Amino acid sequence: MENEPLIDDALKTELSALYQAGDRHYHSLAHIEAMLALAGEYRRLLHDPEAVKAAIWFHDAIYDSRAKDNEAKSADLAKKKLAGRASPDRIARIAAMINATATHQLPPLSDEKAANDTALLLDMDLAILGAEPDAFDAYEKAVRREYGWVEEPMWRAGRAAVLKSFLARPHIFHTAEFRQRFEAKARQNLERSLATLQAG
Known part of the structure; x- marks a missing residue:
């Protein structure tokens, strides 16, 4: 079964x-x-x-x-x-x-x-989150489109808060396998995205 x-x-x-x-x-x-x-x-x-x-x-x-x-x-x-x-x-x-x-x-x-x-x-x-930069950027754009109804300043503040909450965790990924494969790249992607959001 x-x-x-x-x-x-x-x-x-x-x-x-x-x-x-x-x-x-x-x-x-x-x-x-x-x-x-x-x-x-x-x-x-x-x-x-x-x-x-x-x-x-x-x-x-x-x-x-x-x-x-x-x-x-x-x-x-x-x-x-x-x-x-x-x-x-x-x-x-x-x-x-x-x-x-x-x-x-x-x-x-x-x-x-x-x-x-x-x-x-x-x-x-x-x-x-740990994808290659191009794939990650396409993901970010797609999520933004799903929240198309949110005005830009609100979006930047809200999204930045989400990304910061992930970066503040001791680990983004729960398992050793995924940490090894994706953690470093995910942190780079999130930090890059956060910098863009904060630059306005």
Whole structure:
């Protein structure tokens, strides 16, 4: 059961349609595909790869840049759509992973395997921060377009606060593998972006 895909073709089609909405410039199907590729690459480190894949598919399913409860709504959608496809316990784990993407802080999980999978999911979600400068800049522009309704001074202040909060963490990434691969580049990208925002 554990290795059976939780997301069948019908569900993929349904979720893909949500990710292809016109107002999604970064939180799109390409973001999901990039995360699924990383999940494939790091599969050996995942305790429940299919649950992680399900969490990837659902984590940005509901996305409105004006809302504060996208992750909670996405987790609720996952619970509803996965009911009967997995045990209640497994669905609860998937929902917890989705909710963790709201803050990118590791929630207190007593289950070590669930904590490990959540840490890897969060790192996959933030891997873009450690991308090559061109890819990172394209990501920043895409996020700005998603917040097109925010006036420039407000945007600069808000975005700078987000970037500073990541830079203030002892580590941006939770796992040794992602730290080794992306941490240094992510800090360079964030510092460069912050300097641009602050220069106005």
